[in-house]
Amino acid sequence: MAPLIVIEGIDGSGKGTQAQQLTERLAATGRRVQLLSFPRYRETLFGHAIGDFLNGRFGQLNEVHPFLASVLYAADRFESRSVLTDALQQSDVVICDRYVPSNLAHQGAKLEGAERDELLRTIERIEFEVFALPRPSLVVLLDVPVDIAQRNIAAKKPRSYTDKAADLQEADAGYLQRVRDVYLQLATTDPIWQRVESVRAGKQRSITEIGDDILGRVLPTFA
Ligand code: ADP
Numbered sequence: 001m002a003p004l005i006v007i008e009g010i011d012g013s014g015k016g017t018q019a020q021q022l023t024e025r026l027a028a029t030g031r032r033v034q035l036l037s038f039p040r041y042r043e044t045l046f047g048h049a050i051g052d053f054l055n056g057r058f059g060q061l062n063e064v065h066p067f068l069a070s071v072l073y074a075a076d077r078f079e080s081r082s083v084l085t086d087a088l089q090q091s092d093v094v095i096c097d098r099y100v101p102s103n104l105a106h107q108g109a110k111l112e113g114a115e116r117d118e119l120l121r122t123i124e125r126i127e128f129e130v131f132a133l134p135r136p137s138l139v140v141l142l143d144v145p146v147d148i149a150q151r152n153i154a155a156k157k158p159r160s161y162t163d164k165a166a167d168l169q170e171a172d173a174g175y176l177q178r179v180r181d182v183y184l185q186l187a188t189t190d191p192i193w194q195r196v197e198s199v200r201a202g203k204q205r206s207i208t209e210i211g212d213d214i215l216g217r218v219l220p221t222f223a
Pocket of ligand 1 (some may be wrong): 011012205210
């Protein structure tokens with residue numbers, strides 16, 4: 001099976017940009033590369049439901065228990081499982097713009113302490129054991145301060161699932177900070193994670209410079 005490379009980070013951290021760039025750079029080395037982006041808002045039944053959830057159709061985001069929310073995201077991947085396993089069999093590398101770690105970070109951020117730890121373990125069980133989704137080979141965390149991420153969100157093109165410039169989660173700086181904190185907690189406890197700094201000396205590094213950094217961490221997975 002091909003390596004499964006996952007690009008993670010808070011909203012506006014540059015995941016989409018870097019996943020696309022990494023796909024092009026690896027393709028330029030002659031490798032067969034497939035890029036998948038989760039949630040699959042348009043392709044799956046649960047992806048549509050996630051769009052509705054983010055637009056507040058099931059109530060305020062803090063009214064929906066994070067366990068229930070996590071099931072929507074896991075089910076979107078379960079519905080996509082054959083697409084993912086086919087890609088892993090037919091390509092030399094598969095890149096995911098968000099994957100299971102997004103569920104851990106976003107839902108984990110809504111709880112604290114022992115409750116958070118229990119939810120993180122439950123989500124891993126649902127995704128990797130109950131739904132038998134493939135485990136990543138490498139998780140690249142694009143780490144960016146919330147103020148810079150929000151500036152990037154403001155510059156984004158319109159998205160398929162929302163007509164708002166920033167969805168309800170992206171608008172909430174406190175929430176984004178908690179998500180970043182959970183990502184950093186995960187990155188320090190799991191050896192398959194690599195943290196890539198998007199900012200140096202208070203300034204966002206260029207898209208190409210961050211891309212070089214990511215490529216340098218991905219190439220050893222083929223060794
Ligand atoms: P995400 O997928 O993490 O939400 P995107 O890749 O969509 O983030 O990036 C959000 C916005 O920020 C886009 O308009 C993108 O062009 C811009 N952007 C991403 N990385 C950088 C960077 N290093 N410097 C400046 N702008 C960036």
